[in-house]
Amino acid sequence: MAESIYNLLPEIKEETVKPPMYKATFDHSRKVPYSTFDQRKAKGGMFGIKEGKRSTEPRHFLRVGEGTEARRRAGKRPELPKIVHGLGGSGGGAARSGSSAGWASRGPTGMKRGLQLLPARMKPPVPRRGERPTMGLHSAKNFVTSNAVETILAVPANRRRPPIDYLKKEDFGRVPDYLAQVQAEVRAENEMVEEFVREQMGISAIAKEEIPEMPSEEQAELVDKLKAKWDDVNCR
Structure with a gap:
């Protein structure tokens, strides 16, 4: 360290203050929730240390089929x-x-x-040294005749129908017949509804013919009177 006047000053040692000892919020003396390692072996225990054993050696742990429930089930299994x-x-x-x-x-x-x-055997055995295949067999079957008979008696296969070409149909581009029928039904329904409305309003077709038509001069005179009355009412 280089020479300095500050080296003459006495050094003050700072005492380190230890923080309080850490204590976990979890109590280690309490049992771990939902754990069966520190309690007595249950009736259906299937893993862990055997009942009555406290050693941690692997040979003292339960194996497959050694649990209480497993032994009970094993007694019902067929041999x-x-x-x-x-x-x-x-x-x-x-x-x-x-x-x-x-x-x-x-x-x-x-x-x-x-x-x-x-x-009994997964595959045929190896042939022995003295075994020979059967040779020299001849058949008296007439394969030409038998093939012809089988072909004649065979059921014909189902042929697929060719796809329909709608461009070559007779009624292509025409109005379908069912549309005319639908339009006629709609017209008949509309006429029936109109007739029903006329009957409800008390106006029949015969009464309509009996009512005379207003002349054009009388109609123009009536319109002029209505306009004059309208002006008189709205000018007040």
Whole structure:
């Protein structure tokens, strides 16, 4: 450090004040909510440490089928035939205890079955050295005649209908007939409604013919009078 007059001043040591000790709001002595690790094993416990064991070794934990509920369910399950792993017959694979014929006729629960669950051989065996394929077979069948008979007796296939070409139809570009029928029905309904309204108002077609038509001179005179009355009323 370089020489300075401030080096003659005594140094004041600042005491570090420790903050208060942190205390979590969660109480560690209380049980964790919705946890079953610190309580007695329930009736249907399926995982965790076995009942009565306090060791954390893996061999003391429950495994598949060792729970109370699992053991109860296991007592109701049907016993399946044991599977003996190894060569079963000449085809190899896994063989079941007992005869293959009994297994093909009856299932694991003792019920009769029509299909064999596991075949005796997954694939055909390798031919032996002395085996030879059957050769020299001849047939007396007349394939030409048989093919002709099959073709004659065969059911003809359904032919697809060609798509309709609307441009080549006879009534293309014309007004459809059903539109004329609809228009006639609409006109008939309108006439019926008009006649009903006339009957309600007391004016029939016969009375309309009997009423004389007002002459044009009388009509013009009536209009002039109405205009004069209108001016007289609105000028006040």
